[in-house]
Each structure stands twice: as structure tokens, then as C-alpha cells.
Amino acid sequence: MKTFFMFLTILFTVSMVHAQASDLFFSEYIEGSSNNKALEIFNGTGEAVDLTQYVILGNYNGSDWTNVTHFPSGSTLADGDVWVIANSGADDAILAVADQQLAYNDSGYVVGFNGNDARAIAKINGSDYTIIDVIGVPNEDPGDGWDVAGVSAATKDHTLVRKSSVTSGNTDWAASAGTDADNSEWIVYPKNTFDYIGSHTMNGGPTTVNVTFQVDMSVQAALGNFDPDSNVVTIPGDFDNWLNEPPANTDKVMDDSDGDLVYTKTFELDPNATYQYKYNIGLGWDGHDELQGQPNRVIETG
16 A cells, blocks of 8 residues: 655745836827817836937828927926827816927927827937827828727817727727727717826736746655656646636646746736635545645735
8 A cells, every 4th residue: 555645835926017118109189179189198118208209290181291399308208107288278177287388380280180180109210200109190181080989080079098908009090099999999088078188097908927836745655756757746727716717727847956846827917906816736646636725815916
């Protein structure tokens, strides 16, 4: 008769990687009544950005990019902050948060647009520019405005707010605008909605969670030692409460330093949600099963 003695130690390491923006992008666009017009630009790159390395490109009535607007000398944008360019004749709610106020016809009409005028953020590249985000399409006259999220002519008489899941600009306006509320990068609000100007939230959608758990084993038997290479430790369902859907099998790695088995798994989680998990270790050999369970633990991903 074989006699086994087993000692398992489970060590969890959880690290979360929150999304960062690849570069600046438009976070809000206001085209309201009269001079209620503004552009909001968001920095979620993780560090302050020198705005003098960027320009705003503009067109009107279906022309090519005809206007280039530079940011004020010495202007910088902190990480997590927005830069608001407002028409100087806009509502006080807009002007209260504006970093830059321009008359209707200043700097190439940058905030003198109507619904059929495109705008872009471009990064200065030597004597040229590299476009990193757009609203609308140059060389195209859509009539009153471009459709956004299934809303007809939404770039006129509406406020557009970038969804919090967006982490980068998009030079493909059709993809950015989308065809309905689900696949659009924008939320469309009624004319003269000023509730969201002056700040922006980016959560980047799912957060990557790297989970490493280590199994230390010391198993002795009458006929020899337990060999983890020939007697595979199975982890049924991995963490059987992750998102209520057990993920695929974990990756097993042998730790050469002391012979431990190390398992790793990466999960995509909503950074604003709280998840519970529990783990069960099941070992089986010669018809004998050992099951060790641990209480649920909570990971705060927000």
C-alpha cells in the first residue's frame, strides 16, 4: 500500500495594468446654438505633453485641410487633464473651463465651425504633420453634418462626448462615428449640453490582470518521491468563479530554482467592477483524490 504525504502552498500575485492613451485625442465636441462651439482634447498618456508639438487642422464646406492652428507658446497638458478651446462668444458654462478662447474667425475659424466642417489633431513631424485624430472628413461635404452613432447629422446641433473605453484617436472617421450607439466611439447628446465639458474619464475598457500562483510540493511515498513532471497537478476550472466562466487552462512553468510548479494566467476584467474568485486544487492518483478549497477572495480592480 502506498502512503502519500502532501504539502501545498498557494501563493498569489496579482498585478493590474491599466490602459493608457497612445497620444492626445478629441474627448468632446460642442456644436450648439449661436457661438456655443468648443473642442476638448484629452491627455491620458501617463505624462505631461508639450502642446506646441501639436496643431489643430481645419476645413470648411468640403475643402481640404486649409487651416493650421498652433497652441499657445509654452502650453502643456498634464496627464489626465483636458485642454478646452472655446469660441469666445460661447455660454459662460463653456468659458468657465476654457483654456483657450478664440473669436469666431480667429486662427482659421478653429471654433467657428458648423456641422459640415472637419477638424483634426496632428502631431508636428519636422516640416509636416501626422494626423492622430479626426472629427469629420476633409474634401467631403456631408450636407448639414456627419451621422454619428446612428444619429443623423449629429455633428450639427449636438454635443459629442468620447466614450470612456476609447484610448486613442482614430483617423478613420467612419469607424469612429460608427453606425449605432454600440459601435460608435461617441455618445451623442442634445444641442447645448454643457454638462461634460472640462473633464474626461478614460478607463480603457477591460484591465489586464496577470495572476501568478505557485504550488510548492513536498510529497513522499514508500516507493519514492512524487515527480511533478510525471504526475501533473491539475487545477479544476482554474479559478472557478472568475466572471462565472472558468477560463482556459493555465500555463504551467517549472521553476528550476527549487522545483516548484508555477502557473500563470491573464484575464481581462472591467476596471470599474469588483470580482470574487476561489480556487480549488485537486490531486488524483491511484484512485485517491485530495481536494483543498480556499474561501473566496476579492480583487478590487477599480
